[in-house]
Amino acid sequence: MNRDSKIPKATITRLSLYCRQLELLEFDGYRMVSSEKLAWLCRVNPAQVRKDLGYFGEFGVRGVGYDVRDLKRQIKKILAINRDWNLGIAGIGNLGTALLSYQNFPARGFNFVAAFDSDPKKIGKVFSSGLVIRDVDELKNAVKELNIEIGVITTPPAVAQGIVDLFLDANVNAILNFSPTQIHVPECCLIENIDFTIKLDVLTYKLKNELGI
Amino acid sequence: MNRDSKIPKATITRLSLYCRQLELLEFDGYRMVSSEKLAWLCRVNPAQVRKDLGYFGEFGVRGVGYDVRDLKRQIKKILAINRDWNLGIAGIGNLGTALLSYQNFPARGFNFVAAFDSDPKKIGKVFSSGLVIRDVDELKNAVKELNIEIGVITTPPAVAQGIVDLFLDANVNAILNFSPTQIHVPECCLIENIDFTIKLDVLTYKLKNELGI
């Protein structure tokens, strides 16, 4: 086992995928699954599944496969999604509002505990969930008070860096950034970007160059 | 020059990033930029910038750097974003609605020309933009009529595959999928996934394992 060797970033992404498929398999009543079947469901190579899991332990039974429920639980533990997380979101426009009512977040233990904006017209607005839009000036206090662990950025690009800096100053060092701009953060801060237009650019590139449209 | 060698997928992603930074540089009045500066802005290695560009041609001047305007134009041409694209979106919930009013899409030439849902309560609704929500049954006709080139999926996971199949049947073979599920498509179809919860899972994994939270 190579539990100590460096783990590819893509491995973590795939673990999340495996976990989701295992939930579906469990829901469908499956008790065991082979690396081949799980790999097929996730559109990856079977050896890839086994290697990915191999970084973290031996979860299977030779000649049989993996216990669906158990493997799911193990992966959740590895990904640290065997507990809930508190999110704060800044920038309550169309996208921010949509994320606040996005069912898949609470279903997976990701709970928005605070929403921030700088627009006086929005501040104070109460959502049906009970969440109130706060002034970004209150961000640092709210982080402490509500134990915000992850900051979500849905502001316009021009102000995104400033908001990230506020989160950093409040010791939130994990950021999920939806703003299509390059955010600069220190080593100690984790940032994941979700960039819609980059994905569209990749599609158009391939349409032209692979499909010849 | 290695224009013929296989181009890494990540190169395309970075070209999109370079393009955006070049637009900002142009806006700020810069005429020339070095690979070192562009690399710094995008948080990549300068050699990476030069190699990425090298796949497509020689765009720089030795000892000087790259012409900001010209390089931007060249990259737009490479990515095929030097023209507009017609999008159709299926699943007009919170996320779908947010995307329909997302300013960054039309600003970059990505225009929604049709919206689809299967909920009778939503069908017929008219947005301020003039766009009408159509029945998914009309999808194939609308694709032809409106020349939809890219399908955007914002439906619940359970029905996402079915909608993708409708797009495929209508000869739309580029899909931007926001639904957190594994979509199966034939070789000839391009699909890019935007998966919010996977990104959150990556963050929580790193919070636990890199920052030790």
Added chain:
DNA sequence: CATTGTGAACTCATTCACAGCG
């Protein structure tokens, strides 16, 4: 002479192939 363009070296990731084992 500063900066590009690029082969070579290196690092990282995936797949193969088979030994190990229930």
Added chain:
DNA sequence: CGCTGTGAATGAGTTCACAATG
């Protein structure tokens, strides 16, 4: 016997280092 676990082989992607050059 079948499927996992994993070292070895392969492949892909990044960085280095320096020759080429405006």
